[in-house]
Amino acid sequence: MYNPSLSGNAGSSSANSRLYVYEIIGMRDGSTDEKIRSSGSKFITVPYQRMAQEMRRIASLGGKIISIRPLASTAEPTPVASSEPAPSETAPAAAPAAVAAPAAKKHADVPVNIYRPNAPFVGKCVSNDGLLADGGIGMVQHVKFDISAGDLRYFEGQSIGIIPPGKDGKGKNHKIRLYSIASTRHGDDIDDKTVSLCVRKLEYKDEKTGKEVEGVCSTFLCNIKPGDDVQITGPTGKEMLLPEDPEATVIMMATGTGIAPFRAYLWRMFKDNERNVNPEYQFKGLAWLVFGVATTPNILYKGELEEIQEKYPDNFKLTYAVSREQKNAEGGKMYIQDRIAENADELWTLVQQEKTHVYICGLKGMETGIDAALTNAAAKSDVKWSEYRSQMKRAGRWHVETY
Ligand SMILES: Cc1cc2nc3c(=O)[nH]c(=O)nc-3n(C[C@H](O)[C@H](O)[C@H](O)COP(=O)(O)OP(=O)(O)OC[C@H]3O[C@@H](n4cnc5c(N)ncnc54)[C@H](O)[C@@H]3O)c2cc1C
Numbered sequence: 001m002y003n004p005s006l007s008g009n010a011g012s013s014s015a016n017s018r019l020y021v022y023e024i025i026g027m028r029d030g031s032t033d034e035k036i037r038s039s040g041s042k043f044i045t046v047p048y049q050r051m052a053q054e055m056r057r058i059a060s061l062g063g064k065i066i067s068i069r070p071l072a073s074t075a076e077p078t079p080v081a082s083s084e085p086a087p088s089e090t091a092p093a094a095a096p097a098a099v100a101a102p103a104a105k106k107h108a109d110v111p112v113n114i115y116r117p118n119a120p121f122v123g124k125c126v127s128n129d130g131l132l133a134d135g136g137i138g139m140v141q142h143v144k145f146d147i148s149a150g151d152l153r154y155f156e157g158q159s160i161g162i163i164p165p166g167k168d169g170k171g172k173n174h175k176i177r178l179y180s181i182a183s184t185r186h187g188d189d190i191d192d193k194t195v196s197l198c199v200r201k202l203e204y205k206d207e208k209t210g211k212e213v214e215g216v217c218s219t220f221l222c223n224i225k226p227g228d229d230v231q232i233t234g235p236t237g238k239e240m241l242l243p244e245d246p247e248a249t250v251i252m253m254a255t256g257t258g259i260a261p262f263r264a265y266l267w268r269m270f271k272d273n274e275r276n277v278n279p280e281y282q283f284k285g286l287a288w289l290v291f292g293v294a295t296t297p298n299i300l301y302k303g304e305l306e307e308i309q310e311k312y313p314d315n316f317k318l319t320y321a322v323s324r325e326q327k328n329a330e331g332g333k334m335y336i337q338d339r340i341a342e343n344a345d346e347l348w349t350l351v352q353q354e355k356t357h358v359y360i361c362g363l364k365g366m367e368t369g370i371d372a373a374l375t376n377a378a379a380k381s382d383v384k385w386s387e388y389r390s391q392m393k394r395a396g397r398w399h400v401e402t403y
Helices: 048-060 216-222 256-270 272-277 302-311 336-342 344-351 366-379 385-394
Strands: 019-025 042-047 064-070 121-130 140-146 159-163 177-180 194-200 203-205 212-214 229-236 249-255 286-293 316-322 356-362 398-402
Touching (some): 019 048, 048 064, 140 216, 177 194, 177 216, 194 216, 194 256, 212 216, 249 344, 249 366, 256 272, 256 286, 256 302, 256 316, 256 356, 256 398, 286 336, 316 336, 336 344, 336 366, 344 356, 366 385, 366 398, 385 398
Parallel strands (some): 249 286, 249 356, 286 316, 356 398
Antiparallel strands (some): 019 042, 019 064, 121 140, 121 229, 140 194, 159 229, 203 212
């Protein structure tokens, strides 16, 4: 049994703000008599000050605590012997003395800045294909570049910089724009010779002049022709790297071109030709993509995503939020945060497991709605979501790249 007497700081405020994860088996649902599958464990997060109370509740529902561990710790959970009674209210279980901020598992040899803006690599466009179905809004392209003449290497989840040709309004070279890499490290042709991007052409109306404006780099990329040169820098970024654990739970929340890194993850996880060249990474965890778009024709890579879903129904969950076509519970537009809210209890259960990583990519600001949905779910366990999220971030399990 976890031994409170080993702890030195039971009453401190830092202990009080700590969270612990209990692994439980055999507990009836509080509202029904249904037993949790005997093969399955349930994980709940418990604030320090509620530990004793929660142990009694679990016992009263027929549950058995298998282990307790500090949230986000990489330490082995403390096993709980079944013969021990639950502690009484007056003798609450205390926190272990030190809940070290767990170090994220570092990826080895992540390539960064092989090519810098003052000496970019000049690649060639191999192909440029439209990603929108008929009736889609705007222009979004899948663009592939040949990088075989250089030394550019990258991992899934990284970005590259593109320097658009020509000069800016001040007669200077254009600055680089970053784009998330949409291909796996082996490239779309699994020959280690290409890198692919998913680019939306920026178009907006300038409020002062009333003129339509086209983004410099996105327009260049969306119109690029096979054989054209492209100046590439990078790769950059370590925020969105995929965990090496093939049994991880990977929750991906994307809007629009935010799908780019997730395409790379999903191809690495599930595509046959990728699995063939990565014997060390045979994914058998759970990948869940929640993908927000405006209309069905705007669902990027739709056919391939659904093909993976059909082939791996137990390992890949695909949830769309199609804002202009689907309705949320209040009858309004269905945005990604509404889908998160619908699934918040399940997501909350998953994020409490140490093997779960959450990735958010796409429109700036999308985190706010996601946080709101998870705040409600966490509150049911008396957990403050913002604190929990900070701990996940420190543990390298909460990854955000929005632009
Ligand atoms: C890490 C990262 C990853 C990215 N990944 C991708 C990706 O995978 N795919 C992708 O398409 N993009 C991605 N982007 C965005 C990309 O870097 C560019 O910002 C985007 O393509 C626009 O560049 P541009 O040169 O076309 O626009 P620019 O010519 O640079 O114009 C952009 C500027 O226009 C102005 N502007 C933009 N919208 C409006 C508006 N509605 N009203 C008024 N002014 C406005 C703003 O001042 C803005 O800075 C990513 C960005 C980052 C930081």
